[in-house]
Structure formats: structure tokens, C-alpha cells
Amino acid sequence: GAVVSQHPSWVICKSGTSVKIECRSLDFQATTMFWYRQFPKQSLMLMATSNEGSKATYEQGVEKDKFLINHASLTLSTLTVTSAHPEDSSFYICSATASRGNTGELFFGEGSRLTVL
Amino acid sequence: AQRVTQPEKLLSVFKGAPVELKCNYSYSGSPELFWYVQYSRQRLQLLLRHISRESIKGFTADLNKGETSFHLKKPFAQEEDSAMYYCALTGTASKLTFGTGTRLQVTL
Numbered sequence: 001g002a003v004v005s006q007h008p009s010w011v012i013c014k015s016g017t018s019v020k021i022e023c024r025s026l027d028f029q030a031t032t033m034f035w036y037r038q039f040p041k042q043s044l045m046l047m048a049t050s051n052e053g054s055k056a057t058y059e060q061g062v063e064k065d066k067f068l069i070n071h072a073s074l075t076l077s078t079l080t081v082t083s084a085h086p087e088d089s090s091f092y093i094c095s096a097t098a099s100r101g102n103t104g105e106l107f108f109g110e111g112s113r114l115t116v117l
Numbered sequence: 118a119q120r121v122t123q124p125e126k127l128l129s130v131f132k133g134a135p136v137e138l139k140c141n142y143s144y145s146g147s148p149e150l151f152w153y154v155q156y157s158r159q160r161l162q163l164l165l166r167h168i169s170r171e172s173i174k175g176f177t178a179d180l181n182k183g184e185t186s187f188h189l190k191k192p193f194a195q196e197e198d199s200a201m202y203y204c205a206l207t208g209t210a211s212k213l214t215f216g217t218g219t220r221l222q223v224t225l
Contacts (some may be wrong), residue, residue: 004160034213038206041126043203043217044161093161106213108161 002028004096006109007018008050013084014117020080021112023094029074030096034106038091043062047092119144121206123216130194131224138189140178140204148206150180150187153215155201164189164202174198190197194223 003026013019023033032051036044048064050056050071058064066088068080077096081088091113095106120143130136142148152164165173167180167187178189187204204216 035138043215046212046214049212095161105166106164 001108002026002096002098004030004107004109006092006094006112009110010113010115012115012117015085016083018080018082019084019114020078021092021114023077023096023105023109024080025075025096027100028107029095030077031074031098033071033077033094033096035069035077035079035083036093036095038093038111039110044093047079058078081114084114086116089114089116119148119206119208119212121204121214121216123202123204123219125128125219126217127220127222129222129224132196133193136189136191136194136198136221136223138202138204138221140187140189140216142185142187142204142206144206144208146208148208150178151205151213152176152178152187152189153205155203155204157200161203162191171212189211194221196225199223 005024007022008105034049035047037047038044046059048056048058048069050069052071052074056069071077091111093111094109097106122141133135153161154164155161176191178187180187201220203218205213207213220223
């Protein structure tokens with residue numbers, strides 16, 4: 001199957017700094033990528049949907065200035081957590097599909113664990 | 118609003134016993150339902166989708182619109198089935214909503 005890779009797998013940063021997480025589709029062109037957040041023992045919560053070349057669509061309650069998403073190419077999307085605080089500590093997962101919207105199969109990255117001190 | 122409910126956080130069964138992971142959904146239109154699986158130390162992957170009507174690794178799931186359910190079943194559990202299972206739904210808004218997941222533990 002298709003492969004989606006996230007980097008870094010884990011990151012620890014100081015409060016107030018910004019952290020960038022990359023999501024790459026390695027063997028297919030991802031027209032749509034999704035970013036999820038998962039708290040311990042909870043479900044995946046969709047944060048935003050990004051289509052290549054256009055602005056991301058954020059879910060209600062997700063601060064777009066806090067979580068900057070860029071999908072500049074068909075194989076790369078980035079999530080930047082700006083001015084991170086301890087409450088931003090979480091597991092961030094991206095997924096990608098070759099189809100527009102959510103109608104195609106989703107392929108997931110391995111996730112990135114962010115810890116903000 | 119669309120919502121997916123998985124009432125069991127943990128389901129423990131013996132090897133060879135039947136398995137049923139429950140999933141109920143709430144959606145006013147015609148949803149598309151999925152089961153995703155996450156094995157230990159691996160990423161989430163699609164197990165099956167209701168429109169395919171296929172059996173994957175011995176698992177099947179039937180969409181019951183009357184009961185708004187999409188339970189995952191397997192007649193005989195295997196050790197390698199131990200994993201986290203997520204039921205998910207996508208509607209016309211094209212948003213994939215996940216349930217909270219059920220951990221299946223198959224013991225000898």
C-alpha cells in the first residue's frame with residue numbers, strides 16, 4: 001500500500017517555541033491531507049483538511065494561527081505549532097488520500113509526539 | 118452532526134472464540150463506514166469499508182441502517198488480531214469521524 005511518513009516521530013520543546021511537523025506521501029501524490037490530534041486513550045480528532053495549493057480548512061475550535069498548515073506540494077504538508085505551550089502536548093497524526101475530500105482510502109503517518117515543557 | 122460510538126474500550130476474548138466489536142453511529146444522511154486497525158507499534162490502516170462488502174483477515178462488518186450500527190465480527194479470534202480497532206464514518210461533508218476505539222485482546 002501507499003506510504004505516508006511523518007517527521008519527527010517525537011519532539012520535545014520549550015514553552016514559547018514553534019515546532020514544525022512534516023507529513024510526506026512517499027509513493028503517491030496526495031491531493032488531500034488531514035491532520036489529527038490524539039490525546040491519551042482518546043479518539044483521533046480532526047484538526048484540519050488541506051488540499052494542495054489552497055488554504056487549509058480548520059475544524060471548529062482549532063486556532064488556525066496557532067496551528068499553521070501548509071500543503072505546498074502534492075507530497076508534503078507541514079503542521080507548525082506556533083508558540084507552543086504544555087497544553088499543546090499531544091500526538092499529532094497526518095493522513096493522506098489521492099482523492100479530493102475524504103472519498104478515497106486514507107493512509108496514515110506513524111504520528112508525531114510533541115511534548116512541550 | 119456525525120458521531121461514532123464504540124461502547125467498549127477493551128474486549129478480551131480467548132483464541133478461537135467469536136469476536137464482535139460494536140460500533141454505532143449518528144448521521145442524518147447516507148454515511149460511509151469504515152473500520153481501521155492499529156497493531157502494536159504500527160500506524161493506523163484501513164481494515165474494511167462497508168461499500169466493499171468484503172471479508173478482510175476473516176473480519177466482516179454489515180451496515181445496519183435501522184439500528185445505525187456497523188459491528189465488526191470474526192467467527193474465530195486469532196492471537197494476531199490483538200490490536201486497537203477504530204470505527205469511522207464519513208458523510209457528505211467528507212469529514213472522517215472516528216470512534217474512541219476498542220482494544221481487542223486475544224488470549225490463549
